[in-house]
Amino acid sequence: MNELLLQGLVNGIVVGLIYALIGVSLNVIFGVLRVVNFAHGEFIVLGAYGAYFAQQLLGLSPLLAMPLVFLVFGLLGYGLYFLLVQRLSRSNDPEHASLLVMFGLSLVLGALMLLAFEADSRSLNFSLEPPFLMFGNVILPTTKLLGLAVSVVITGCLAYFLYRTMPGKALRAIIMNRDAIQIVGVDLNHLSALTFGLGLGLAGITGIIVSMIFPSFSPFIGQDYTLIGFIVIVLGGLGHPIGAVAGGILFGLAEQTAMVFFSGTVAMLLGFVLLIAVILIRPAGLFGVQNLR
Amino acid sequence: MLKVDQLVKTFGGMTALAGISLTVPDRSILGVLGMNGSGKTTMLNCINGIYEATSGEISLDGVSLIGKAPHAVFTEGVGRTFQVPRIFPQMSLLENLAVALLNKGLSNAQVAEISAHWLNKVELYRLRHNYAEELSGGQQKLLELARIMVANPKLVLLDEPFAGVNPSLALLLIGIIREMPQEVGCSVMLVSHDLTSVYELSDNILVMHEGHVLAEGNAEAIQKNPDVIEAYLGA
Numbered sequence: 261m262n263e264l265l266l267q268g269l270v271n272g273i274v275v276g277l278i279y280a281l282i283g284v285s286l287n288v289i290f291g292v293l294r295v296v297n298f299a300h301g302e303f304i305v306l307g308a309y310g311a312y313f314a315q316q317l318l319g320l321s322p323l324l325a326m327p328l329v330f331l332v333f334g335l336l337g338y339g340l341y342f343l344l345v346q347r348l349s350r351s352n353d354p355e356h357a358s359l360l361v362m363f364g365l366s367l368v369l370g371a372l373m374l375l376a377f378e379a380d381s382r383s384l385n386f387s388l389e390p391p392f393l394m395f396g397n398v399i400l401p402t403t404k405l406l407g408l409a410v411s412v413v414i415t416g417c418l419a420y421f422l423y424r425t426m427p428g429k430a431l432r433a434i435i436m437n438r439d440a441i442q443i444v445g446v447d448l449n450h451l452s453a454l455t456f457g458l459g460l461g462l463a464g465i466t467g468i469i470v471s472m473i474f475p476s477f478s479p480f481i482g483q484d485y486t487l488i489g490f491i492v493i494v495l496g497g498l499g500h501p502i503g504a505v506a507g508g509i510l511f512g513l514a515e516q517t518a519m520v521f522f523s524g525t526v527a528m529l530l531g532f533v534l535l536i537a538v539i540l541i542r543p544a545g546l547f548g549v550q551n552l553r
Numbered sequence: 554m555l556k557v558d559q560l561v562k563t564f565g566g567m568t569a570l571a572g573i574s575l576t577v578p579d580r581s582i583l584g585v586l587g588m589n590g591s592g593k594t595t596m597l598n599c600i601n602g603i604y605e606a607t608s609g610e611i612s613l614d615g616v617s618l619i620g621k622a623p624h625a626v627f628t629e630g631v632g633r634t635f636q637v638p639r640i641f642p643q644m645s646l647l648e649n650l651a652v653a654l655l656n657k658g659l660s661n662a663q664v665a666e667i668s669a670h671w672l673n674k675v676e677l678y679r680l681r682h683n684y685a686e687e688l689s690g691g692q693q694k695l696l697e698l699a700r701i702m703v704a705n706p707k708l709v710l711l712d713e714p715f716a717g718v719n720p721s722l723a724l725l726l727i728g729i730i731r732e733m734p735q736e737v738g739c740s741v742m743l744v745s746h747d748l749t750s751v752y753e754l755s756d757n758i759l760v761m762h763e764g765h766v767l768a769e770g771n772a773e774a775i776q777k778n779p780d781v782i783e784a785y786l787g788a
Contacts (some may be wrong), residue, residue: 267636323608379765383587426651426654426655430652432641432644433652436644437642439639440639440640440641442623442624442699443601443603443627443632443657444624444653444655444701445628445653445704445706446624446652446655446656448624454574518731
């Protein structure tokens, strides 16, 4: 039992960090733009398809496809901001307006993916040697370890960007006081567009990582990722970019350790129980906006 | 030099500014007095781009500010503080100042040097690594002032800088504002209900009433102006 629990804890941290990556990109967008990106999961799935076709057509390994997907999705996000999101930000109630519009976008993207890629599940042709590593009685697939390492590197880079660079500090400043940032010479529109591009770029990379780790992907799973993303950011604190890391790990640990004792469905249910408990005890999440540092 | 010419601002059917004209010469302080609702803050909001003027012209050193967004007005050299300070609460004091230097193309060492100078000036240097939310209301006003001063503005708009500030911090603020035209080379537009401070600091004073300019002149002339006495100061 102890070995199983240890295995569950290790799996929880690995999966939790990947969940964290989903939440981080979603939270950056919400924190800066106050836009509820309900289409985030679809962009993650599109990232997986991007890696799939980069592999099929260009022979690129998923790891090498990451910078390309980040760039393409970043540019897409930058353009999409001016096409769609900017209008939502100007609304009197951007959260509600964006929730509806982005939910619509989620449906449209899901339908377009279904038309373009059909309903069949697909998998990346990706494996590592050896396929598993043993740590005592704990077994870890090397693809999961790689995914963990990439997630840690990306989250570290994002934390460095937010806390050590000037544009990153400006981005955090927007989260804290949207009005004040404009009166110190920062072009809110430009920085918001960059943020949306950054968020979608990260979503694209996350799509590649999840497709390396989980067995398959299809046009139907986008909303599952969106749901996970929202659970993670509510746990970690809405609008707190790094709080999502704590939320992701917490959710991953709860889900994976519960799987040791219960079925997958019950484990998922326990994740939601955890979410409800955090909302009741600490509505702002573990790192609520009032503690944004 | 700031020139405001026939500035009008309406909100629906309500006229907040009804053709205001004024000039703020280089290296001078213009005090602006007026009761609540007289249009003082609306005028500042029009100058720094928060509101779009309905008509009229605003220019700084011959460059029109009309139609420019707040960040662009800041880039032209106009800094602004608010009655309720708009700081970045969960950032250190140094980070608060650094954000205002984002587009200046300075090295980290230069940013640190300029920030240290102004934090010393407002006597907050020892708290430089503290989060801004830990400061008192008066200290937050000083931080907000330092944050615009690091960018070396040509014109500083101060909205009620003394409101809610304790007497010792108010004295410090008065000293800094007094030195700004000569030491930094900027002009100041000082909006305040604190008559004593406005009389003491201002080279010229503008009194506003219901969106109009009621009187303009130096402190002595304003204090003797019968319209101002009747409207604001009592008999």
